[in-house]
Amino acid sequence: MSTLLKIRAKIDDVKEEYFHRNRLAEESRQRENQAATLIQSWFRSCKVRAYLSHLHKKATIMQKIWRGFAARARLRQMVKAAYFIMKMNFYEEMAVRIQRRWRGFYVRKYIHSYYARKRYLEGLVKKNEQVRLELDEVEELQRRQRERLAVDRAQTAKLYQAQKLHYLLSTQQCPGVFNSPFRPAPHEMELLLRQAKPKPSIRCSPRDRTRLLGQPGAPGFFPPGTPRSPWIKSTKPCCSSRPLLPPIHSKKPQGPFKEPREVWEQRWSRPNPSLRLQNSYTDLDETQKQLRQYEATRLFIDKPFLPFAKAQQINTKYERLLHASTSFPPLAYGRKSFREEDAHQHQEEPFKTVFTTCNVFDKLGRLYSKAGNIV
Amino acid sequence: MSQRQILQVLEQYQKSRQQFANTVSELAARPQNIEILQSAGVMSLLRPLLLDVVPSIQQTAALALGRLADHSDDLAEAVVKGDILPQLVYSLASQNRFYKKAAAFVLRAVAKHSPELAQTVVDCGGVDALVLSLEEFDPGVKEAAAWGLGHIARHNAQLAQVVVDAGAVPLLVMCIQEPELALKRIAVSVLSDISKHTPELAQSVVDTGAIAHLAQMILNPDAKLKRQVFSALSQISKHSTSLAEMVFEAKIFPAALTSLRDPDEYVRKNVTTLLREVVKHTPELSQVIVNSGGLTAVVDYLGDCHGSLRLPGIMMLGYVAVHNESLAMAVIITKGLPQLAVCLSEETEDHIKSATVWAIGQIGRHTPEHAKAVATANLLPKLLELYMDAKSSEDLQAKSKKALKNILQKCTYQPGLESLLYDAPSNILKHVLCQFSKLLRHDSKARRLFVTSGGLKKVQEIEAEPGSELQEYINTINSCYPEEIVRYYSPGYSDALLERLENYQPA
Structure with missing residues (x-):
């Protein structure tokens, strides 16, 4: 109990102590609290800092490793690219070297070939010479041709002159103007005159020839202008000298020929046609036409007078009405007559659309009966 | 009555x-x-x-x-x-x-x-x-x-x-x-x-099949008919390439060349006109005509005619040479240049001369070789003379200037170039000196020859405006030579020497 008492005695003390201590505690609580906070903050900060620094260290390590890895990869790539570029440059350089050689060779050989050009120019010079020679030849040829033509023309002109001057030919009795007796040799014209035939004065025009053949006349009658045979002795001089003289053969022709006179007469004799040939085949028509024209000129009244009985013949097409106002009534076709009326004309031979297949069927009923029995 | x-x-x-x-x-x-x-x-x-x-x-x-x-x-x-x-x-x-x-x-x-x-x-x-x-x-x-x-x-x-x-x-x-x-x-x-x-009218004529009938008549002996036929063919072919090809396809070509020796001069002229009209369209057509010997016939033709009859022949040579360098070379080797030179000296009318000058310019403008051919035919001084002549017409002057310029830009033939150094005006001289400046820089023999022939002396005498192209070319030429030589040939060098002599005090 004592203890209890002791303790009870001490209760007040304890209470006092308690209050005292509470007071003390209350007094220093804020400070302590702050200090504790300070200490805690310091500690926590230390802890966080340590953690952060730890994280940083780790991150640095990771970054270091990653960066190193990436950089190495990049470097590897770069090196590869650089190597590639270097290689390509080298190859390109080599390619250029090859191409340069090749192009130089090619161009020199085929395009701007010095030798080809030289050869071409030499060839051109040769060709030029050749062309010049050929042109000279052609010119010479043409010149000769022209000269020959001119000579020919002069010759024909001289011959023509000689023909025209043929009457100046010297005869045995009297020398001509070109054959002067005072000269040692006759003029060249004289020689030409001797060669030339005299120029015929009149030519038989083609009109004459047609007249010869186209005119009626008795056979054997020679109209003026008809050439006479040279073998026909005529008292009259021949009126025209035709250029178509028959060739005179000195030799007598061989063989059983007709007499030339006979041949000549036959040649120039008029054809002796029969009456039917003499008349034109349109003769009848022409005569009728002529007659009609002749009558027409003498016709006083254009409209022929026909007796009343034949009045129908005048206008068969349009039948005139007695009381109608118009003089041309419609045709009777469709009212009085139809084309179909005389349709039997067209149906005489009907168009066959089917061929008979066999001749045998045609003989049905004539050679054999339907039952196949021969009639 | x-x-x-x-x-x-x-x-x-x-x-x-x-x-x-x-x-x-x-x-x-x-x-x-x-x-x-x-x-x-x-x-x-x-x-x-x-x-x-x-x-x-x-x-x-x-x-x-x-x-x-x-x-x-x-x-x-x-x-x-x-x-x-x-x-x-x-x-x-x-x-x-x-x-x-x-x-x-x-x-x-x-x-x-x-x-x-x-x-x-x-x-x-x-x-x-x-x-x-x-x-x-x-x-x-x-x-x-x-x-x-x-x-x-x-x-x-x-x-x-x-x-x-x-x-x-x-x-x-x-x-x-x-x-x-x-x-x-x-x-x-x-x-x-x-x-x-x-061209439309010509086409309407061609459409009726006239070319075949015309082509049949080219060997007709009648000269007046031939004149007309060739004139008609040339009038048809002058318009376009296709028409010219149609005329060409009528197979008239080797045959038509024989008419270049026809006694009738107008036939010859019309044939040449036809050749000109066909040739002017494409290089291929001119190549075919050159290969068939058309050039030599035309060059011969130029030799035996005068006056305006020559004009189509001259133009034909020019048109052939226009197309490419091998055709121009063909004109040169068929002796077209001497014939053109004869034309240039014989003809009096300006339009024929200007056509000739144009043709020469076309021949010489392709390569140095062509230009050399023109220069050796002694045509450059003649061109210059025509350009400088006050009597020649404006067209002729313009054409000669253009021809000279075209030829000089290709020319590397030294004697030919030097002949122009003495009396050319500055606008021609410019091209001459340009050629020299390019030539002398690379060719030592040419440098030597240029000095001995007096070209360098002449160059020193040229008065060029400072800063002009001419002056630049002169400077380029001078830089090809040692300074003493340049000074030796420059005018007034002897005076300068004498002056130095006077000022000289012996020690």
Whole structure:
């Protein structure tokens, strides 16, 4: 109990102590609290800092490793690219070297070939010479041709002159103007005159020839202008000298020929046609036409007078009405007559659309009966 | 009065009209009579005779009118003002062939003088009537009609277009195939006149197949026909490359060259013109012609003709050389340059000279080799002379300057260049010195030669404005030599030496 008492005695003390201590505690609580906070903050900060620094260290390590890895990869790539570029440059350089050689060779050989050009120019010079020679030849040829033509023309002109001057030919009795007796040799014209035939004065025009053949006349009658045979002795001089003289053969022709006179007469004799040939085949028509024209000129009244009985013949097409106002009534076709009326004309031979297949069927009923029995 | 007497009066009247028309048409054939006839008022007398009942009087009157109109454009205008043309055109369709010929002659005589008169003929329907009479059977009528059409078509492109629109070209091509030479000639010349204006007209001529027929006639012995044929071909081919190729494809070429030796000079001229017109279009065409020996034929041709006949030949050489350097070389080795030099010295007219100068410039402008060929033919001083000559025309001066410039820019031939050093003006000298400055820097022999021939001395004497191109070139040349040599050759060097001698004090 004592203890209890002791303790009870001490209760007040304890209470006092308690209050005292509470007071003390209350007094220093804020400070302590702050200090504790300070200490805690310091500690926590230390802890966080340590953690952060730890994280940083780790991150640095990771970054270091990653960066190193990436950089190495990049470097590897770069090196590869650089190597590639270097290689390509080298190859390109080599390619250029090859191409340069090749192009130089090619161009020199085929395009701007010095030798080809030289050869071409030499060839051109040769060709030029050749062309010049050929042109000279052609010119010479043409010149000769022209000269020959001119000579020919002069010759024909001289011959023509000689023909025209043929009457100046010297005869045995009297020398001509070109054959002067005072000269040692006759003029060249004289020689030409001797060669030339005299120029015929009149030519038989083609009109004459047609007249010869186209005119009626008795056979054997020679109209003026008809050439006479040279073998026909005529008292009259021949009126025209035709250029178509028959060739005179000195030799007598061989063989059983007709007499030339006979041949000549036959040649120039008029054809002796029969009456039917003499008349034109349109003769009848022409005569009728002529007659009609002749009558027409003498016709006083254009409209022929026909007796009343034949009045129908005048206008068969349009039948005139007695009381109608118009003089041309419609045709009777469709009212009085139809084309179909005389349709039997067209149906005489009907168009066959089917061929008979066999001749045998045609003989049905004539050679054999339907039952196949021969009639 | 018996019937005979009455008829005699009429007969006499007719006879005297006939005689009058005959006499007038004979008088009108001589130019000295025409003025008197005109002042006597023959026009108004002839006009009623055109309406005469007798066809032969009509013809003779038309002939007389045609001769009058042929003589001068005043008379042609008088014919137009007299309203004679519609009547003629009307009768062209209806009358007989002699009258048609005479009427076509009048139309031709009127149309020949000026485009305006030709237009009046067109306005009164002359072209259609003439084209109709081209279908006539008689060659004389066709000839007269074609001639009339030719005189209308030759003035300008519109009139030629009118002729083409009237459908004349196919008929003209038919006329070419006729056997009559005179008709052929005229039809070909009309085709030539039509196609000379524009590419379209030439194309319309080509479309009717005229080239094949023309190409057949190039070896015809008749010179006048050949003239026209070659002229027509050249007129067709002058317009465009495709037309030139069509002409070329007619296979005329080696054959046409033989006509360059024709006795007729106009045939030769027209062949050369044809060559020129074909060659000027493409390098390929000129190459083919050069390969077939056309150049040497033209060079020979230049040797035996004079005056304006030379012009197409000269231009042909120029056109060939324009295309590329191998063609220009071909001109050089066919001895074209000496021939051009001969032309330059013989010809007196400026336009021929300027064509020659142009051709030389085209030949020499390609490579140093070409320029050397020009220089060795001694053409550079001649060009310079033409450029400096006050009498030469502006065109010639401009052309010579351009040719000189083109040649000098390629020239490395020293003697040729040095000959220009002495009397060239500064604008030419510039190019000469430019060539020297390039040449001397690399060539030691040339440097030596330049000094010994006195070129350096001449260069030192040139007074150039400081800062100009000329001065630059001079400086470049001077820098190729040691300073003492330059100083030795500079003017006033002896004075400077003497001065130094005076100032010199012996020690």
